[in-house]
Amino acid sequence: MKVKDFYFDLPEELIAQHPLEQRDASRLMVVNQVTGEIEHKTFGDIIEYLNPGDTMVLNDTRVLPARLIGEKDGSGGKIEFLLLKRLGDDTWECLAKPGKRARVGATFTFGNGELKAEVIEVLENGNRIIKFSYSGIFEEVLDSLGEMPLPPYIHETLEDKERYQTVYSKEEGSAAAPTAGLHFTKELLEKIKNKGINIVFITLHVGLGTFRPVKAEDIESHEMHSEFYIMSQEAAEVINSTKAQGNKIVAVGTTSCRTLETIGDSQGKVRAQSGWTDIFIYPGYTFKVVDQLITNFHLPESTLIMLVSALAGKENVLKAYETAVKERYRFFSFGDAMFLRKP
Structure with a gap:
């Protein structure tokens, strides 16, 4: 599989240079993983797609002013x-x-x-x-x-350093934010919890390799950077219980997704542990733990768009990205969000 297969044309003016005033006011594109059907929502509407008994997994890493x-x-x-x-x-x-x-x-x-x-x-x-x-x-x-190490495609100064942190960030150690989580407010998380959805936290310290371009022509030749993760006993028990009951695991961001898929065994079970992961997920990969994914819109030909394509299919994802460009969605770290739902 070639890296160029994941190219799409992105006008530079769609790269968000600053966060919206209200975190959960960003747009949300909901994509059916099976049919590719697309719905246009606001991020606060995510609660409509989560069911009691599901578990949402968030990465509680905190960005160092590095x-x-x-x-x-x-x-x-x-x-x-x-x-x-x-x-x-x-x-x-x-x-x-x-x-x-x-x-x-x-x-x-x-x-x-x-x-x-x-x-x-x-x-x-x-x-x-x-x-x-x-x-x-x-x-x-x-x-x-120290200053916040904002991604290279953000050229404007960030006035409030906390806007490049999630509201639940706790464990310091990242060189970049797990940006899918930037859309959540404390109020929205409380509503989700009150609906009967479990919320658990894992930690993966995001490295700058997340912005490193794929230089290999063939995907299989690319070597991933290594990042440190931690999964607690409490989080592992909730995730395993959710899977056993037939409910869905919703990963918030590619960092949570990669951590879960690193730890999960062939039966989809996880256990408390910490270590380093360099897992590279691209089409052909069989997901063991993650059922649904909340994520932002990623760079063309990046490992992140390859991961998203592995979950929802390359054709569905590229069609969704084409629609996002047409509908003027905001891209990258401070941009809008996508929810890859499993019917």
């Missing part, structure tokens, strides 16, 4: 670090820009000296291992000095 801009000691040259992965002992794997300033042994200062950094190692892929030093609590220093 973009740090500072100066090189001595020369004063500007440096930008993007924190990718915590390695322990105040050491992180980072992207550095410009890389030529971040050679082994180079030191940097951020803010008024509240945070300092030294390059410990340069990896084969060009990323740097950075050792930070500071007083107090690292997360508080980062919250004070």
Whole structure:
């Protein structure tokens, strides 16, 4: 299967540059996984498609303000670090820009000296291992000095940092938001719960690899990035009980979907665990746990549109995307949503 099979023409003006004032006021395209039939709704209408006994699985990761801009000691040259992965002992794997300033042994200062950094190692892929030093609590220093690492296709400044967080975000560690969850309000979640739908949380820390383009010509040749996940005993029990009773599992976002499909066994059962996943889901994949998916509209030729196509069929999905462009839906992180429903 070729990557170009997942291309569609997207006018640049449809890429949402800012979130709507009201989270659940975004549009919702409802797509029947079997027939491809399309309905146009508002996100708050999602409750109409969820039944008592179903379980909705949300990713409670929280985005770190992981973009740090500072100066090189001595020369004063500007440096930008993007924190990718915590390695322990105040050491992180980072992207550095410009890389030529971040050679082994180079030191940097951020803010008024509240945070300092030294390059410990340069990896084969060009990323740097950075050792930070500071007083107090690292997360508080980062919250004070760091900026949100918005996706490369968003060119406008985000005034309220919380709008790139879900209302239920809790576990800090992501370099990007699980954007399907941005549409939920606390009030909508309460309504869903009151209807008898279970809500459980899992954690998958989203890496920047989620924006990495697929450079291989054949899908099978693409290597996925690895991301850390956690599933609790409580969440596992609710999910297994839901499956046993014949009710549906609704994954909120591709991150929740990938986590569930990583953990699920051939019978669709999950168990409490944590680890790293590099699962790549594309057409031909048989879903073990996930029945329905809430997701945003994704980039052409991306691994995310391939995942969506695996669940609802490539023809149905590309037709839905063609309709979304025609109907002027808003795309990507701050855009509208799609619900792939199973009749």
